[in-house]
Amino acid sequence: MNKKQVIIDTDPGIDDAVALAIALFSSEIDVKLITTVAGNVGLNHVTQNALKLLKFLNKDIPVAKGVGAPLIREIMDASSIHGETGMEGFIFEEPDDHLLLKEHAVNAMREVIMTSKESVTIIGIGPLTNIAMLLTMYPETKTAIKEIIFMGGSLTRGNSGVMSEYNIDFDPEAAKIVFNSGVRIVMVGLDLGLKALILPEDSTEIKEMNKVGDMFYHLFKRYRGGNMQNGLTMYDSTAIAYLLRPDIFDVVDTFMDVELTGKYTKGATIVDLEGFLNKESNATVCVDINQIEFKKWFLTSIKKCI
Ligand code: BDR
Ligand code: CA
Numbered sequence: 001m002n003k004k005q006v007i008i009d010t011d012p013g014i015d016d017a018v019a020l021a022i023a024l025f026s027s028e029i030d031v032k033l034i035t036t037v038a039g040n041v042g043l044n045h046v047t048q049n050a051l052k053l054l055k056f057l058n059k060d061i062p063v064a065k066g067v068g069a070p071l072i073r074e075i076m077d078a079s080s081i082h083g084e085t086g087m088e089g090f091i092f093e094e095p096d097d098h099l100l101l102k103e104h105a106v107n108a109m110r111e112v113i114m115t116s117k118e119s120v121t122i123i124g125i126g127p128l129t130n131i132a133m134l135l136t137m138y139p140e141t142k143t144a145i146k147e148i149i150f151m152g153g154s155l156t157r158g159n160s161g162v163m164s165e166y167n168i169d170f171d172p173e174a175a176k177i178v179f180n181s182g183v184r185i186v187m188v189g190l191d192l193g194l195k196a197l198i199l200p201e202d203s204t205e206i207k208e209m210n211k212v213g214d215m216f217y218h219l220f221k222r223y224r225g226g227n228m229q230n231g232l233t234m235y236d237s238t239a240i241a242y243l244l245r246p247d248i249f250d251v252v253d254t255f256m257d258v259e260l261t262g263k264y265t266k267g268a269t270i271v272d273l274e275g276f277l278n279k280e281s282n283a284t285v286c287v288d289i290n291q292i293e294f295k296k297w298f299l300t301s302i303k304k305c306i
Pocket of ligand 2: 012013
């Protein structure tokens with residue numbers, strides 16, 4: 001079986017780190033490139049975090065640094081959730097820069113997409129700024145991309161604004177470009193992440209699994225996406241789960257967009273589940289996840305790490 005050719009665009013981020021490790025140790029995925037984008041914390045921190053993680057995981061995957069701010073808005077920050085550096089709770093060895101490409105992330109993405117024999121899937125687990133830039137600067141990539149699976153948006157309420165999820169709220173203009181690009185998109189939103197919970201007994205099991213599990217346990221103690229007692233939210237891993245196990249999701253093909261200027265709703269995703277807008281579908285939207293199967297998949301995936 002051919003491996004899935006993937007670029008991961010990310011802002012590590014504790015849940016990003018987990019998603020990256022799962023993807024990197026999966027025998028079904030070939031991660032061609034990791035690109036970083038400002039999101040949870042600033043661009044230098046998230047890029048260093050990606051490099052630190054790769055060193056720890058002993059994986060030689062090229063990393064390209066991307067855009068350091070939303071397209072037009074002020075930068076936001078989620079260090080209250082992930083810690084000052086974005087991956088607080090574990091002391092990683094300092095990485096050298098041999099995996100860091102000189103090229104900008106947007107150019108590096110274009111290169112991978114246009115030279116790959118098989119079409120490439122982009123997994124977006126941060127704000128969509130790099131991906132929007134790619135589709136704008138290099139529209140020829142659109143037909144070469146298999147699909148864009150992104151963690152972001154919400155079917156109900158928000159975690160950044162009343163109705164808006166963080167990755168989309170951070171850069172709604174970028175999200176609008178991606179949603180209306182014509183490339184097939186898959187939304188794995190906040191509602192799914194809130195069901196993909198890691199309970200205290202899971203954290204304890206993960207700690208004992210291997211070196212990676214022990215490192216995650218330390219990050220989990222610092223992570224404020226949910227809490228250790230009632231369950232930690234593994235948002236970004238749900239995008240990897242969709243790539244590998246779409247069978248554990250319920251989906252609806254429909255039209256979706258994002259609010260840019262609502263009085264209270266900037267960054268809210270509008271997902272037309274009932275077909276009110278009579279518009280052609282541009283997205284596959286995940287509306288439910290089998291929590292038991294997700295948990296099994298998640299724990300088995302971490303067991304495959306070193
Ligand atoms: C998303 O925002 C970030 O804090 C997480 O890494 C995830 O990508 C959840 O809203
Ligand atoms: Ca993220």
